[in-house]
Amino acid sequence: MTAAARGASRESAVRIGLLFPALLGTYGDGGNAVVLQKRLEWRGIPAEIVEIDAGSAVPATLDLYLLGGGEDGPQTEAARALGTDGPVHRAVADGAVVFAVCAGMQIMGTSFASKDGTAVPGAGLLDCTTVKTDEPRAVGELLVTPDPAWGLPRLTGFENHGGRTRLGPDARTLGPVDAGVGNGNGTEGVLNIDLGRGKVLGSYLHGPGLARNPALADLLLGWVLGVDRGDLAPLDDTEADLLRAQRFSAVDRGNLDGVAERSWKDRLFGRN
Amino acid sequence: MSPTPEAVPPLRTGTGPTDHLGLRSKAAIVAGRGVAGVSRLANLGSGSVIGGRVSLALDGDLLGSLVGGREVALVSATNGKTTTTHLLAAALLRHGPVVTNSLGANMPAGIVAALADADPAARAVLEVDERWLDTVLAQAGPSTVLLLNLSRDQLDRSHEVRKIADTWRETLGRLPTERVVANADDPLVVWAASSAPTVVWVGTAAHWTNDASGCPACGGRIEFGIAGISGTTTWRCTDCEFAKPDPDWWLELDTDEGAPAGGHVVVRTDGTRRRLDLALPGRVNAANAAMALAAAVAMGADVERAATALGTVSDVAGRYRTVAVAGAQLRMLLAKNPAGWQEAIAMLAPAPQPVVASINARIADGRDPSWLWDVPFERLQGRFVVALVERRHDLAVRLRYAEVDHAIAETLAGAVRLAAGRSETGAVDLIANYTAFQDYRIEVEE
Numbered sequence: 001m002t003a004a005a006r007g008a009s010r011e012s013a014v015r016i017g018l019l020f021p022a023l024l025g026t027y028g029d030g031g032n033a034v035v036l037q038k039r040l041e042w043r044g045i046p047a048e049i050v051e052i053d054a055g056s057a058v059p060a061t062l063d064l065y066l067l068g069g070g071e072d073g074p075q076t077e078a079a080r081a082l083g084t085d086g087p088v089h090r091a092v093a094d095g096a097v098v099f100a101v102c103a104g105m106q107i108m109g110t111s112f113a114s115k116d117g118t119a120v121p122g123a124g125l126l127d128c129t130t131v132k133t134d135e136p137r138a139v140g141e142l143l144v145t146p147d148p149a150w151g152l153p154r155l156t157g158f159e160n161h162g163g164r165t166r167l168g169p170d171a172r173t174l175g176p177v178d179a180g181v182g183n184g185n186g187t188e189g190v191l192n193i194d195l196g197r198g199k200v201l202g203s204y205l206h207g208p209g210l211a212r213n214p215a216l217a218d219l220l221l222g223w224v225l226g227v228d229r230g231d232l233a234p235l236d237d238t239e240a241d242l243l244r245a246q247r248f249s250a251v252d253r254g255n256l257d258g259v260a261e262r263s264w265k266d267r268l269f270g271r272n
Numbered sequence: 273m274s275p276t277p278e279a280v281p282p283l284r285t286g287t288g289p290t291d292h293l294g295l296r297s298k299a300a301i302v303a304g305r306g307v308a309g310v311s312r313l314a315n316l317g318s319g320s321v322i323g324g325r326v327s328l329a330l331d332g333d334l335l336g337s338l339v340g341g342r343e344v345a346l347v348s349a350t351n352g353k354t355t356t357t358h359l360l361a362a363a364l365l366r367h368g369p370v371v372t373n374s375l376g377a378n379m380p381a382g383i384v385a386a387l388a389d390a391d392p393a394a395r396a397v398l399e400v401d402e403r404w405l406d407t408v409l410a411q412a413g414p415s416t417v418l419l420l421n422l423s424r425d426q427l428d429r430s431h432e433v434r435k436i437a438d439t440w441r442e443t444l445g446r447l448p449t450e451r452v453v454a455n456a457d458d459p460l461v462v463w464a465a466s467s468a469p470t471v472v473w474v475g476t477a478a479h480w481t482n483d484a485s486g487c488p489a490c491g492g493r494i495e496f497g498i499a500g501i502s503g504t505t506t507w508r509c510t511d512c513e514f515a516k517p518d519p520d521w522w523l524e525l526d527t528d529e530g531a532p533a534g535g536h537v538v539v540r541t542d543g544t545r546r547r548l549d550l551a552l553p554g555r556v557n558a559a560n561a562a563m564a565l566a567a568a569v570a571m572g573a574d575v576e577r578a579a580t581a582l583g584t585v586s587d588v589a590g591r592y593r594t595v596a597v598a599g600a601q602l603r604m605l606l607a608k609n610p611a612g613w614q615e616a617i618a619m620l621a622p623a624p625q626p627v628v629a630s631i632n633a634r635i636a637d638g639r640d641p642s643w644l645w646d647v648p649f650e651r652l653q654g655r656f657v658v659a660l661v662e663r664r665h666d667l668a669v670r671l672r673y674a675e676v677d678h679a680i681a682e683t684l685a686g687a688v689r690l691a692a693g694r695s696e697t698g699a700v701d702l703i704a705n706y707t708a709f710q711d712y713r714i715e716v717e718e
Contacts, residue, residue: 022486022493023486023493025646026424026427027427027640027642027643028427028642028643028644028645028646029642029645030645030646031642031644031645031646031670031673034645034673034674035673038673038675054493055493055510071434071486073434073486073491074486074491076491077486077491077492077493139639140639158639158640158642160427160640206640206642207642208642208645211645211669211670211673212669239665239668239669239672240669242665242668243665243666243668243669246665
């Protein structure tokens with residue numbers, strides 16, 4: 001069944017798989033599942049979140065799979081659970097969409113660095129590899145201006161990762177980084193498109209990324225439903241717009257730490 | 273806190289708490305008090321921390337000198353360390369003088385400031401920031417160390433949680449204390465405490481399982497059992513031998529006839545069974561009380577007198593206090609991280625009592641508020657919630673997706689007025705994270 005067919009003939013709920021929340025649940029990325037589910041439900045499309053624990057069977061029949069951030073040890077465990085030719089690979093070949101954040105993105109690549117720096121094989125669904133470098137850990141606000149072809153507004157998030165992601169020739173990025181580190185070469189995000197019918201998008205945007213960027217959430221939903229993002233019924237995103245404006249303004253003022261401005265008393269006494 | 277010059281502790285002559293100290297230590301304390309006094313006069317806060325910093329800069333061994341021959345208990349954790357310090361101090365106070373850093377100034381400077389004014393014979397019950405436990409333990413030479421829990425606190429530093437557990441483990445193995453009193457239901461705490469020669473294990477059934485931590489011994493998966501009728505639980509690693517140790521004390525739901533709903537009893541392997549009559553709300557405080565009781569008894573306290581004393585603690589550095597704000601009765605709850613928010617939500621008055629929720633993301637809070645999505649805000653459905661302060665927009669978006677009726681406000685008084693307008697009783701609950709709570713505590717005290 002093609003993605004378009006999945007959308008057009010939808011009678012059953014959109015099934016959103018949250019992969020290994022106990023391993024990749026450190027940074028609130030499970031919120032991405034809630035955002036997608038609610039944005040479908042508010043449009044009258046039934047949606048269901050399926051939490052998949054490491055160690056239990058991963059269904060190959062879901063519409064969308066989500067992976068979040070996690071620490072080094074659990075990341076390796078999650079990569080093992082995902083395998084290099086498993087149910088998620090079959091689902092993608094059949095048209096499923098994957099959105100993978102931070103550690104989740106790194107394990108979707110061809111390889112990533114473990115705690116001690118040795119390369120661990122990834123799922124190979126993204127043409128990228130993540131390495132450890134001497135550069136400091138990337139922690140702070142991340143701001144991206146997407147390439148025009150995406151048709152997306154500016155993207156905002158909070159990044160927190162030690163690795164740097166090197167892109168292969170088949171990788172397409174979300175666009176240039178305006179503030180923060182992202183992949184490490186001035187770009188952020190990795191998309192593979194030649195994977196059968198499905199799509200896999202990786203990103204360093206926590207926040208969760210889809211809560212801070214409703215347009216990105218709708219882009220994924222458009223892929224799942226086989227429709228253009230602009231054809232989805234509009235939702236009231238006033239509150240997300242206020243949040244986005246606040247984050248843009250903080251970054252534009254050069255406040256990449258995401259910390260509120262401090263008074264002279266705070267500075268004198270080392271308070272925050 | 274009223275910044276009056278009278279609040280400066282007097283310099284002591286003749287017999288006094290610093291008589292046992294050397295000249296250098298005395299000079300360091302005097303200098304620290306001077307700076308603290310100036311800080312208070314300039315309306316910059318209580319001044320105890322900056323005063324302690326000055327004292328420590330002049331005498332690096334001051335903490336050890338101030339401890340002298342007194343018995344010390346240290347309390348460390350991500351959540352509940354201020355409350356448990358209060359509880360243990362109350363229990364021990366029935367058996368002699370106790371000094372404690374009761375306002376939660378829990379790094380070496382704050383601890384030095386607390387001890388500088390203390391009776392040299394008083395036992396010390398000291399809250400210690402989890403990142404400073406190794407330093408304070410080495411200098412204070414405690415008889416007893418209480419370890420309550422370890423969970424994600426500041427998201428931008430979350431990769432440090434495992435490192436803290438490893439540091440605790442290394443320190444407790446290298447510098448043995450008479451005993452460690454540890455929460456048997458937190459795998460990271462069990463991992464840390466297992467290196468100590470003598471551990472009193474307390475089954476609290478209190479753990480936060482939603483953190484991506486994995487087995488601290490092998491990296492495998494920890495499987496948590498389902499709570500039985502008594503409320504006790506168990507856990508084990510599915511890949512190695514690491515599992516919950518047999519507890520010496522444990523917390524059970526009070527199922528006796530006529531027991532208050534949600535009440536707890538503390539049980540000991542020798543058959544001791546004592547009901548907890550706490551003034552503090554919530555299951556998590558029953559767990560804190562069980563830890564404090566086990567520690568107090570290990571330090572020689574009588575179980576009956578100690579348990580009675582636990583019931584007298586009602587206000588912990590402003591937490592759980594009810595104050596009048598903008599004509600409403602506002603109850604103040606602190607919650608710093610997802611584990612703390614889950615417990616605080618369980619303490620709320622039943623719906624439809626409205627809630628003011630305040631979120632900052634300063635350095636002490638953690639700069640990344642993504643953790644809001646790990647808090648079960650869906651449980652606030654049926655209440656009206658007002659989102660406040662610096663990250664109110666993050667919270668508003670979270671509440672929208674949780675389908676909770678909400679609004680945004682700019683000031684505490686404005687938020688309370690909005691919330692009180694939806695309250696049937698004029699009562700409002702406030703949950704604030706760390707720096708937001710500190711700001712309000714000062715605001716409502718002025």
